[in-house]
Amino acid sequence: xxxxxxxxxxxxxxxxxxxxxxxxxxxxxxxxxxxxxxxxxxxxxxxxxxxxxxxxxxxxxxxxxxxxxxxxxxxxxxxxxxxxxxxxxxxxxxxxxxxxxxxxxxxxxxxx
Amino acid sequence: xxxxxxxxxxxxxxxxxxxxxxxxxxxxxxxxxxxxxxxxxxxxxxxxxxxxxxxxxxxxxxxxxxxxxxxxxxxxxxxxxxxxxxxxxxxxxxxxxxxxxxxxxxxxxxxxxx
Numbered sequence: 001x002x003x004x005x006x007x008x009x010x011x012x013x014x015x016x017x018x019x020x021x022x023x024x025x026x027x028x029x030x031x032x033x034x035x036x037x038x039x040x041x042x043x044x045x046x047x048x049x050x051x052x053x054x055x056x057x058x059x060x061x062x063x064x065x066x067x068x069x070x071x072x073x074x075x076x077x078x079x080x081x082x083x084x085x086x087x088x089x090x091x092x093x094x095x096x097x098x099x100x101x102x103x104x105x106x107x108x109x110x111x112x
Numbered sequence: 113x114x115x116x117x118x119x120x121x122x123x124x125x126x127x128x129x130x131x132x133x134x135x136x137x138x139x140x141x142x143x144x145x146x147x148x149x150x151x152x153x154x155x156x157x158x159x160x161x162x163x164x165x166x167x168x169x170x171x172x173x174x175x176x177x178x179x180x181x182x183x184x185x186x187x188x189x190x191x192x193x194x195x196x197x198x199x200x201x202x203x204x205x206x207x208x209x210x211x212x213x214x215x216x217x218x219x220x221x222x223x224x225x226x
Contacts, residue, residue, distance in 0.1 A: 032213075034214060034215070036217075041200070041219045041220050042116075042202060042217040042218055042219045042220055043155070043202075043217050044217070045214050045215070045216060045217075048213070048214045088154055088155075090154075092213075099145050099147070099157035099160050099168060099170075099215075100155075100157065100215060101157075102154035102155050102156075103154060104153070104154055105154055
């Protein structure tokens with residue numbers, strides 16, 4: 001059975017801090033790892049990673065994948081209160097279930 | 113247009129009612145999905161449609177019945193639901209369903225079964 005494990009499950013930091021969120025996975029026929037941010041309703045897409053060692057960056061957010069060690073990290077620098085959300089890691093696999101398998105998420109709270 | 117639109121936003125229904133959730137995208141995506149998300153839990157895959165054909169049904173009870181009338185629309189027909197079916201129902205779409213393309217989510221329908 002495919003498994004996606006995120007840590008920590010919750011994190012409280014102060015504005016301006018840098019945070020690192022972790023995602024490890026055990027998936028048959030791995031294809032991609034995706035990060036989403038979920039506030040009140042729909043998860044919004046952040047990154048999709050398919051190749052090891054290539055960092056993806058968008059503003060203060062960045063992410064990298066290690067396919068050998070089967071994990072990914074999501075970094076957020078200079079955090080702002082608007083970064084408070086649940087960050088979901090999901091894995092897509094080849095064949096079988098073509099949908100995404102999600103981790104439980106990291107609930108990030110940024111205090112002013 | 114990178115939107116996936118779901119209606120209604122909120123729905124309250126009795127256990128004997130029949131209702132439908134609707135989802136629409138105009139991005140030319142050929143894969144569409146239904147996910148169920150309970151409070152404080154991650155989304156769980158229910159159904160996958162690929163090129164308007166049902167390709168995945170993750171052992172979902174028959175009281176949930178999906179329908180894909182065309183490549184832009186996805187419905188979820190609900191009948192004889194139970195209170196434990198109350199959840200956020202999310203629709204998503206992706207260019208194609210091979211596990212390596214990003215999926216875009218709608219805002220969801222918050223369903224309460226009374």
